[in-house]
Amino acid sequence: MSLPEKVLVANRGEIAVRIIRTLRRLGIASVAVFHAEDVDGRAVREADEAVELFGETPVGAYLDVAGIVAACETTGATAVHPGFGFLSENAGFAEALAAAGIVFVGPPPSAMRAMGDKIESKRIAQAAGVPTVPGSNGAVDSADEAVAVATEVGFPVLLKASAGGGGKGMRIAYDAEECHEGFARASGEALASFGDGRVFVERFIEQPRHIEVQVLADGHGTVLHLGERECSIQRRYQKVIEECPSPFVDEETRARMGETAVALARAVGYVSAGTVEMVVDAHASFYFLEMNTRLQVEHPVTELVTGIDIVEQQLRIAGGEPLTFGQDDVRMDGHAIECRVYAEDADAGFVPAIGRLRLVRFPSGDGVRVDHGVVEGQEVSASFDPMIAKLAVHAESRAEAIARGRDALRRTVLLGTTTNTAFLERVLAHPAFAAGETHTGFLADHAEDLLAPAADADRERCLVAAAALASPRFDARLSVPEPLASMGPWGTGR
């Protein structure tokens, strides 16, 4: 068994670019797939070949199983890397590839199915001795039943879609009335997003930390973990800042969490890279949340700290190679922080922003890694997730990583739409973040501190003057001076 010769990347944007980068380094030919809206995207440019997919919606194109199988056949790709999102956790997709003799770079479909259902996965975790949060054993049938369970395990409770992910179909309820309403909302959202309205109830842990363990399993019985990532900084239940290691986890807890994650992976016959997500309370007790049977968005922080290219390991494992290192060889070196750069207005409740990325300048330098899939002039549309880039930094200590992250964010120039870079910088700058007092309610609790400060008079004067000097308004009846002409009159140029 050996590495595949040509791999199709069934994804788009930054993760497609990132996977292609490892493929190139390993001397593997790459095939990108794309919807027409992404034809000018960076993934299409960087891949050796690209095949267009069609769908009723842009997202639909990337969910076209038959189209992807056909693209493998036309290009001669013998394996598919699904990235994350889209078809990455779709067991039917993995089976369709297998039926066509194509390798799915990921876990066996049985493990995907077992972990893909939140209720089923919780049962398996319990059977494997993994602690779980008290709650309903399975989906509740009605709002009344949800309230009954909530009363038994104690408020506050979390109402969660069985098929959910990314915070969709999730509601917190502090009393029976909120529980009633939350059931309807969570169920409705879950039905709309996943076509499955089942909802379950569990106790909501106050000030929880979201900490997850990266596991790697080969097809020869070796399962090991690559330490943890803390992803507590979330808005709308979606992670925005992740770090490795967690400022809260000590060696002993790391070992216990790691062993637990490995035990669960073994219990489901896991192969490839996967992540066991846990919620951790103030006493360092951890409870199983879910297992993501794919590469995670935030995998770069683990790569920076361990020096292990997780995508490379996925490809080697898919090619049948055994892992060439053991648990004791995994070293955590320094500290890494990833910030997710989104097109959104953080100061207006994180509403997604759209618009054209007219000017793009990413920082570079020692310990700075930018994973992005955008090109200057690209339209950020509502068709896809509004993440523009992942900015990850690595330094010897957490304090240095914070400083490096702040500097990198300040040097990230994205003009033409609204992004959250300044907000992310304020989060990194917050004393509670520096102190490691992170939990999933961090952004809500510190919302006031994190509001954008107004510009002082000096800065405002500079900005107003710059706008006047750059605006074509003042030159409407005059010729545009040379330097400004290159910006394009009325900004219609690229």
Add this chain to the structure above:
Amino acid sequence: MSYEITLEGAAARTVDLARHGERATVTIDGIRYHGALRPAGDGWELTLEDRTEPLWIVVDRDAVFVHAFGRAWTLSVIDPVERARGGGPSEDVATAPMPGAVIAVAVAAGDAVVQGQPLMVIESMKMQNEIVAARDGVVDLVHLEVGATFDRGAALVGLVPVDGDDASDGADGAAAAGAVARNDGGEA
């Protein structure tokens, strides 16, 4: 000819510009400054009196995006004459912050609402969001029904305008609103 330039939430500044070759005189609220904007590195360099700042600029019609002091800023350039000719205050109409679909409508025409009160639930990017009243007032018109889809900027729910002199429109609303419609000062 003067324009109004506004930095995000700040007050509008009245600005005039006179170019003298590469340099210019920028007059902001009646105070004159010597300034220049020159290409530098992969961006620009602003000189204003004795201060020099590196920055990046993108002009998109009357929106000016500037990256300076470690973050992005948005400024708008407004022609006061054009503004006087049309366009009402935006608080009167709740508009869509992004494209999506209407999930629920919480109010009907004639309802009195208070600032922050939910008017509508919309779904965009598979997330549900509440559209809330920007001010106290009375609902004039619910533009869309449950299930309708819309583009960014679409009008969702309109409030009865509370412009001082325009009393006839406000009268019905104020009656229905009773004590809640605090903004209807002219009617009290």
